[in-house]
Amino acid sequence: MVDLEQLKGGFLNTEFASRDLQIETDNLVTAATASGEGRAEFVDPTHADFQATPAYLCSISSGRHLPIDFPSLGGIPMDGGKAVERFAPVRAEVPLTVKAHLHDIYDKKGRSGRMIFIVVRTELFDDDNTHLANIDSRLVVREKPDT
Numbered sequence: 001m002v003d004l005e006q007l008k009g010g011f012l013n014t015e016f017a018s019r020d021l022q023i024e025t026d027n028l029v030t031a032a033t034a035s036g037e038g039r040a041e042f043v044d045p046t047h048a049d050f051q052a053t054p055a056y057l058c059s060i061s062s063g064r065h066l067p068i069d070f071p072s073l074g075g076i077p078m079d080g081g082k083a084v085e086r087f088a089p090v091r092a093e094v095p096l097t098v099k100a101h102l103h104d105i106y107d108k109k110g111r112s113g114r115m116i117f118i119v120v121r122t123e124l125f126d127d128d129n130t131h132l133a134n135i136d137s138r139l140v141v142r143e144k145p146d147t
Helices: 004-011 025-034
Strands: 015-022 076-086 095-110 113-126 131-142
Touching (some): 004 095
Antiparallel strands (some): 015 095, 095 113
């Protein structure tokens, strides 16, 4: 059985990946249009408030999903969903820094046994170090039952 307190002590809130990124205008327009978005601030690059949609932000990652030394939990991993918290618009053609850390690790008991949830928080900053957004990705691992 995985010791969650040990995992938390060794991995929570420690940055494990970062990279620089610049989003192209055409990519924002294509993604917004393909998803059916119609609001001008998401599909019209000439709009004064042109920016990335929250759905587009979900596609941004640090490049790594977990720290390189994170132990294998065994079991069956699944995508547990994503959430975006925006603090300021994310603009096209602006240099960005993407940083990732483990934000939370917790478990729940389900009908099929224990499930471990790992929340990876990806943070976006502009070149003035303004915190633009958080993207939380949840990984769910269903523990293998003892046999």
